[in-house]
Amino acid sequence: MALIGVVIDDMFEDVEYTKPAKAFKDAGHSLTHIGLKKDHIVKGKRKGTPVKIDQTISNVDINSLDAILIPGGCSPDHLRGYPTAVKFIKEYFTTEKPVFAICHAPQILITAELLKGRKVTGWKSIVQDIKNSGAIYIDQEVVEDGNLISSRGPQDIPAFTKAALTKLQSK
Numbered sequence: 001m002a003l004i005g006v007v008i009d010d011m012f013e014d015v016e017y018t019k020p021a022k023a024f025k026d027a028g029h030s031l032t033h034i035g036l037k038k039d040h041i042v043k044g045k046r047k048g049t050p051v052k053i054d055q056t057i058s059n060v061d062i063n064s065l066d067a068i069l070i071p072g073g074c075s076p077d078h079l080r081g082y083p084t085a086v087k088f089i090k091e092y093f094t095t096e097k098p099v100f101a102i103c104h105a106p107q108i109l110i111t112a113e114l115l116k117g118r119k120v121t122g123w124k125s126i127v128q129d130i131k132n133s134g135a136i137y138i139d140q141e142v143v144e145d146g147n148l149i150s151s152r153g154p155q156d157i158p159a160f161t162k163a164a165l166t167k168l169q170s171k
Contacts (some may be wrong), residue, residue, distance in 0.1 A: 001028040002066035003170050004100075007089070007108075008051055009035055014044030015154050017103045020069055023161045026146065031166065034060050034068075036082060038099045045073050058084040060130035062092045067168060072103020074122060074152065080111035090114065100164045103153045106130055119145040121152050 004024055008017065020033055030072065035053035036043060042051050057079075070076055070089075078083040090112040093099060101109060106122040107129065109115050116134030121143040130137045141156040142163045149167060151160035 001030065002102050003030050003064065004094075004168075005032050005034045005055075005060065005065040005068040007034050007057070007068055007070045007076075007079065007085070008042055008053075009075040010041070010042045011045040011074035011078065012045040012049075012051075012071045013075075013103055013154065014049040015157065016071040016073065017044065017069075018049055020071075020100070020102075020161050020164060023165060024069075024168075027168070030116045031069075032039075032065070033086075036079070036085070040138055042075075057082075057088045060088060062088070062095060065092070065097065067098035067100060068092055069100045069164070069165075070102070070105035070108065072105050076105045076108040080108040082149045086112045093147070098164070098167045099148050100150075100160070100167075101148065102156070102160055105128065106133075106135075106150060107113060108136075109133075109148075118148060119143050120148065121150045123153050 033054045038056045040053045093114050103123045110133040120135045141159040149163050
């Protein structure tokens with residue numbers, strides 16, 4: 001089964017982490033939580049869901065991961081302010097392994113300059129940012145473009161999770 005790296009920081013959108021994480025675990029996959037400081041507890045913005053960081057983003061072996069999940073909320077915007085986080089995302093993306101990005105997650109992909117020419121969706125407040133990055137914005141619940149699977153927000157979680165699980169099965 002797959003090892004999924006969850007790239008996460010404080011103020012993540014709880015449900016965009018908890019629902020996909022549960023589905024991945026229920027399907028037999030494992031998670032490792034990747035953040036700025038090992039053993040630090042980050043919390044969700046709405047329900048305060050606690051998540052313990054297992055690995056520091058600057059020390060993760062990208063080859064050990066089969067996929068990454070980037071929940072939305074304020075977390076991706078915060079992480080993109082850290083060069084180590086942007087570098088990790090950029091390096092991981094080049095492996096062409098699956099990247100699951102929901103809601104505000106494209107923000108870190110934009111900073112890593114990974115979206116030019118890619119088909120992507122995301123939260124309505126970042127649509128212009130997505131377009132300005134050179135991506136092709138598509139307003140639908142799930143957009144798949146190669147290794148990238150993206151969704152607009154919490155309302156799309158069932159379709160997002162299904163697409164992610166299907167992608168993991170094809171690996």
